[in-house]
Amino acid sequence: MQHPYLTDDHREFRRTVKKFLDKEASPFYDQWEEERLIPRSFWRRMGKMGFLCPHLSEMYGGSETDWGYSVVLIEELERVGSGLVGIGLHNEIVVPYLEAYGTEEQKQKWLPGCTDGSIITAIAMTEPGAGSDLANIRTFAQEEGDSFIINGQKTFITNGIQADLILLACKTDLTASPAHNGISLFLVEEGTEGFSRGRKLNKIGLHSQDTAELFFEDCRVHKDNLLGDAGKGFYYMMEKLQQERLIVAISAQVAAEEMLRMTVDYVKSRKAFGKPVSKFQNSQFKIAEMATEVELGRAFLDQLIAGHMRGEEVTQKVSMAKWWITDMAKKTAGECLQLHGGYGYMEEYEIARRYRDIPVSGIYAGTNEIMKVIIAKNMGL
Incomplete structure (x- = not known):
């Protein structure tokens, strides 16, 4: 049966990506987890291979590829480890804003560096007092001559430590009604006066992914760094958040597939009471249940990706996929760790890392509770 979107060219690309990651990422991933950082040299190598x-x-x-190539990259990076999520954020979340809403001058200035790995990007929406409720952000940009003066704070920013270019959401009109009409987007470069980074945040999981606090104190940016039209930032974010949520679903689906695979291998080799753990009915039932849910997630996701690539309106289904698949992956992590027994609690087994990494998928890109609000609203409830 024909795949909904993958062709032989995509499959050949997957083999190329996997071969590269097997050599350049997998052998070093544990080290990156310990160092709490993906080295810039890896970004450069990704760029040289055309993977950015x-x-x-x-x-x-x-390379002007279709989005199927991006999906392949997201999936293969996740198979190495969830801490590589910042590359997907750079490729498929931040850069598309610049591509869609940037001026030609902005694109010429920054996009070549985004593709060769010399520019790492981040998107700064979340604040200490505003997460899913983006309309209530307090970071403020005040117009002054040919510039904007920005004051505020952001937190939980993926790629925040290494980013050379920050896509920043802030208020430009405090009197706008409704409030979200006062949000604009700016591009803030590393080295801009008044911009500083706080501490690298110490997270439960995603250890190799640098996450930071960002501070803006009388940070002056030229009007040329305004992305798109003033006051349209919220609408730009709502449009682009659909792809971000789809990426989260894709990564969670792959994580669930990987956890199931390693657990099947483990229970076949591990013996208890004189026979493999896989021979116990409880193990078989648990694995059968997980395998069914993983298969259902994959079938729904592949059709959704195909629809997204055709340009269809997928807000409702993306919201469904984001909450259901991430919840399924979290459930899978718990069941798989249990089937590993005491060894599942040991750091040398990959399931322990996966168990730590997966919970945040239900939080970022809009919490799963917000996904259910969207679904209910679209149903007219």
Whole structure:
């Protein structure tokens, strides 16, 4: 049966990506987890191979590929480890804003660096007092001559420590009604006066992914760094958040598949009471249940990706996929760790890391509770 979106070219690309990651990422991933950072040299190697922003036009260093190639990259990076999520954020979340809403001058200035790995990007929405409720952000940009003066704080920012270019959401009109009409987006470069980074945040999981606090104290940015139109930032974010949530679902699906695979291998080799753990009915039932849910998630996700690639309206289904698949993956992590027994609690077994890494998937890109609000609203409830 024909795959909903993958072709032989995509499959050949997957083999190329896997071969690269087997050599350049997998052997070093534990070290990156300990160091709490993905080295910039790896980003450079990704860029040299054409694995950064492949969907971009060739004039900016891209390969003008369809989104199926991006999906392959997201999946293969997740198979190495969830801590590589920052590359997907760079490729498929931040750069698409610049591609869609940037001026030609902005694109020429920054996109080539985004494709060769010399520019790492981050998106700064969340604040200490505003997460899913983006309309209530307090970071403020006040117009002054040919510039904006920005004051505020952001937190939980993926790629925050290494980012060379920050896509920043802030208020430009405090009197707008409704409040979200006062939000604008700016591009803030590393080294801009008044911009500083706080501590690298110490997370439960995703240890190799750098996450930071960002501070803006009378940070002056030129009007040329405004992305798109003033006051349209909230609408830009709502449009692009659908792809972000789909990426989270894809990563969670792959994580669930990987956890199931390693657990099946483990219970076949581990013996208890004189026979493999896989021969116990409880183990068989648990694995059968997980395998069914993983298969259901994959079938729904592949059709959703195909619809997204065709340009269909997928807000409702993306919200469904984001909450259900991430919840399924969290459940899978708990069951798989249990089937590993005491060894599942040991750091040398990958299931322990997966168990730590997966919970945040139900939180970022809009909590799963917000996904259910969206679904209910679209149903007219």
